[in-house]
Amino acid sequence: MKWRKVLAGLASVVTAALVVQTMTAGPALADKDGSSTSLSLQSGTAFAGALDRDVMTVGVSAGNPSGTFGVSGGGKSLCFGFISGSATCTMPARALAPGTYSLTAVYDGNEDTFPSASGAVPLTVVLQPSTTSIQILDPFGSTVPGDPRLVLGQEQGYSINAGVRGNVAGTPTGSMTVTAATASGTFTLCSGTLNSFGDLAACSLGASTLPAGTNQITATYFSDGVYAGSVTSRPITVLPVQSTTTTLTLSSPSVPFASEQDEVLTVRVTNAGGGTPTGTVTIKTGSTTICTFGLSGGTGHCSPTASQLRPGSYPLTATYNGDATDTPSADSSKTLVVAKEPTTTILTASADVLAFGNEDAEFFTVQVIPAVSGIPTGNVTIKNGAVALCTILLANTDGCFLKPTQLKLGSYQVTATYNGDSTFAGSTSAPQPITVVESLIRKNAAR
Incomplete structure (x- = not known):
């Protein structure tokens, strides 16, 4: 037995004497006591690749139960040691492959005691259970939690990490395969041999590696004879990139200058798949940005600020800037007219x-008087019908006089017409009745 050779150096004198006694015939053998050896296991089950959790207990019943013992099974020496009545031992990791074995304990005896062996005790060695895991990493190496949602054609930089861990002791070896089950079939993303940590080299995703839809990613570990195989899965959703349509609506085609805030510009964005686009919309006229806003439920609105646009005609472009799954689009079909600010002339x-x-x-x-705010400039013409009587410059904040004999005898409806400027619209006052009568001097002269 192996343990006898190991222990021989530790008890050579005793062993030599024992050999002599064993080889001596006659009455000397009659002086030895008989012995009885027992072997018990805690549960009779051990995990491959791990120390026997079930402690092997060896007991010797004899007058002088000292010496060495050993436990064997499956044609191998499993453990040995010194005993004094009883002792325990455990077998080395990976000593036995998975299977069922009969274990026997042998007590080697001593100068006073005969050797003896236990009866056979069954031991079942089973594969260690293992747990397989999958992680999804983003392009920055951070773990993506939950159900990852990637965008078709934009998967570059994402990767799948798979690994396996033993549930008892040690690190599994062997190989793994990572597959993707899609609507059109199942294919292998990557496979290979585990490293010293029980991990598979990362599976890097490229553009459109996975089709649009929900893809079931499965990591399969194949048993190495010590660790049981295991499988785990998780979904990855790939969202299709969809084309969009942007529609711009004006609350009014025209708005007075300085009242642009009353104009409501509304944008609705729809996509081909019937989903709800998110993101922002920018409305411009030429290179001038009028406003930018975020979408809610695929719609949004804004208004120009007061006096943002001078009077004139402005072609508008509403541009949807897109999001992760919706392409940008624009609407340039609308024109906003900013009219001159109305005025009232008195x-x-x-x-x-x-x-x-x-x-x-x-x-x-x-x-x-402007309708909203500001100071009109320009001039005002005082008229009798279509005939101009005098002109007032607003910058002088002055008035004007008629000329002598400018009007004939009679009654007139005189109006003031503001001729407008680049910002303010013209307006005409209510008629002012004027009567020209004959003077007393002229009456007397006529008499």
Whole structure:
């Protein structure tokens, strides 16, 4: 036995004497005591590749139960040691392959005690259970939690890490395969031999490696004879990139200058798959940005700010900037007209009855009031019908006089017409009644 050879150096004198006694015939053998050896296991099950969790207990019943013992099974020496009545031992890792074995304990005896052996005790060696895992890493090496959602054609930089761990002791060896089950079939993403940590080299994804839809990723570990095989799966959803349509709507085709905030520009974005696009929309006229806003439920709106656009005609372009799964699109079909700000002109006359020849006593003043804000510029023409009587420059905040004999005898409806400027629209006052009568001097001269 192997253990006898190992222990021979530790007890050579005793062993030599024992050999002599064993080889001596006659009454000396009659002086030895008989012995009885027992072997018991904690549960009779051991895991391949791990120390026997079931402690082997060897007991010797004899007058002087000391010496050496050994336990064997499967044609191998499993453990040995010194005993004094009883002792325990465990077998080395990987001593036995998976299977069922009969174990026997042998007590070697001593100078006072005969050797003896136990009865056969069954031991079952089983594969160690293993656990396989899958991780999805983003291009920055961070773990993607939950159900990863990638975008078709944009999977570059993502990778799948798979590995296996023993549930008892040690590190599994052997090989793994990572497959993808898709709507069109199953194919292998990668396979190979595990490294010293029980991991498979990362499976790197390229553009469109996985088709659009839900793909079931499965990592399969194949038993190495010590660790049982194991399988795990997790889904990866690949979202298709869809074309979109952007539609711009104006609350009104025209808005007065300085009232642009009353104009509502509404955008709706739809995609071919019927989903809900997210992201932002920018509305411009030429290179000038009017507003930018985020979509909610595929729609959004904004308004220009007051006085943002001068009076004029502005072609608008609403551009959807896209998101992870929806392509950008634009609508350039609408034009916004910014009209001049309306005004109100008020005419005031110093008198409503004038003597002929004394019309220069008539003094006209005007007010030009903007609808929203600002200061109108330009001039105002005082008219009798279509005939201009005098002109007032708003910059001078002054009025104007009629000229003597400018009007004949009679009644007139005089108006003030503001001629507008680049920002403010023209307007005409309400008619002001003026009557020109014959002067007393002229009446007397006529008599």
